[in-house]
Amino acid sequence: xxxSRWETWCAVAVLAxxxxxxxxxxxxxxxxxxxxxxxxxxxGQPPLSIVCTTQQVADAVRNIAGEHAEVEALMGPGxxxxxxxxxxxxxxxxxxADIIFYNGLHLEGKIADTLEQLSSRKPVVPLTxxxxxxxxxxxxxxxxFSGVHDPHVWHDxxxxxxxxxxxxxxxxxxxPQRADDYRANASAYRKQLDELDAEVxxxxxxxxxxxRLLVTAHDAFSYFSAAYGLKTIGLKGISTDDEADFAHLDxxxxxxxxxxxxxxxxxxxxxxxxxxxxxxxxxxxxxxxRLGEELYSDAMGGAGSGAEEYVGMIQANVSAIxxxxxxxxxx
Ligand SMILES: [Zn+2]
Numbered sequence: 001x002x003x004s005r006w007e008t009w010c011a012v013a014v015l016a017x018x019x020x021x022x023x024x025x026x027x028x029x030x031x032x033x034x035x036x037x038x039x040x041x042x043x044g045q046p047p048l049s050i051v052c053t054t055q056q057v058a059d060a061v062r063n064i065a066g067e068h069a070e071v072e073a074l075m076g077p078g079x080x081x082x083x084x085x086x087x088x089x090x091x092x093x094x095x096x097a098d099i100i101f102y103n104g105l106h107l108e109g110k111i112a113d114t115l116e117q118l119s120s121r122k123p124v125v126p127l128t129x130x131x132x133x134x135x136x137x138x139x140x141x142x143x144x145f146s147g148v149h150d151p152h153v154w155h156d157x158x159x160x161x162x163x164x165x166x167x168x169x170x171x172x173x174x175x176p177q178r179a180d181d182y183r184a185n186a187s188a189y190r191k192q193l194d195e196l197d198a199e200v201x202x203x204x205x206x207x208x209x210x211x212r213l214l215v216t217a218h219d220a221f222s223y224f225s226a227a228y229g230l231k232t233i234g235l236k237g238i239s240t241d242d243e244a245d246f247a248h249l250d251x252x253x254x255x256x257x258x259x260x261x262x263x264x265x266x267x268x269x270x271x272x273x274x275x276x277x278x279x280x281x282x283x284x285x286x287x288x289x290r291l292g293e294e295l296y297s298d299a300m301g302g303a304g305s306g307a308e309e310y311v312g313m314i315q316a317n318v319s320a321i322x323x324x325x326x327x328x329x330x331x
Contacts (some may be wrong), residue, residue: 051097105151154226263324267297292324
């Protein structure tokens with residue numbers, strides 16, 4: 001791993017410790033919140049006002065809360081959560097919420113301090129809280145950074161389903177009067193996610209073994225690849241904040257050319273610049289690589305895209321990956 005990626009990760013690791021005063025865990029505030037649980041209870045009139053960071057977190061909470069809450073996402077389609085910063089309107093929205101849900105694992109790194117401060121006044125729940133508290137063996141860490149976890153857990157449907165269950169438990173604790181409804185909603189949604197997980201697995205099995213290489217702009221698909229039997233390479237690290245590493249880009253070009261990999265992918269929330277450069281370099285080396293359909297990595301789609309809900313987003317990604325990789329290899 002090159003020094004620029006090392007430096008970025010050292011900075012992330014320092015942040016992870018520094019945002020959590022008195023916490024010995026390198027995973028920082030996520031552990032503190034998950035261990036603390038929800039200590040307050042809702043004493044107002046429904047609908048509850050729930051604010052979530054990303055669209056995927058909001059979609060999970062909407063499915064659990066049903067008619068009992070108004071759920072808003074701070075980040076819309078195409079917004080990069082690694083780079084998202086607070087502004088006065090965001091702070092106001094967070095202050096007015098009854099309860100806040102976020103992804104955790106430092107996905108929302110630039111608003112970590114704000115979430116930490118709010119947690120002394122209201123429940124602020126990371127969906128990945130129990131994974132961290134349990135030291136879940138499915139959590140991935142980039143090579144050389146043990147204890148700092150890859151945040152992109154939602155791309156493994158089964159892992160995400162466990163995060164949704166955790167969110168449901170936390171909402172039940174916060175609002176016990178409506179807990180029966182939340183449990184019933186969560187159970188019905190869990191069935192949908194289990195079916196989705198099986199569907200994803202079946203579709204990806206149609207990709208020939210040697211073509212199961214997913215090259216994307218940043219390293220958001222490690223959980224996806226680990227769960228569904230692909231290899232993944234990001235042109236940047238697991239944060240879009242990482243610097244591009246041109247020696248790494250050259251190594252990826254060689255892998256694509258040597259294995260005649262048919263397609264590479266850009267993401268809806270990151271710049272296509274590096275991926276386009278890679279395609280040009282493969283062309284110069286005599287290998288035509290197609291640009292696959294845009295993948296939804298860190299943000300879901302806009303209204304009418306078919307990817308504005310989690311299930312549709314995963315289906316759109318799988319369809320794009322199968323279309324790109326399952327076809328004939330380029331000569
Ligand atoms: Zn990301």
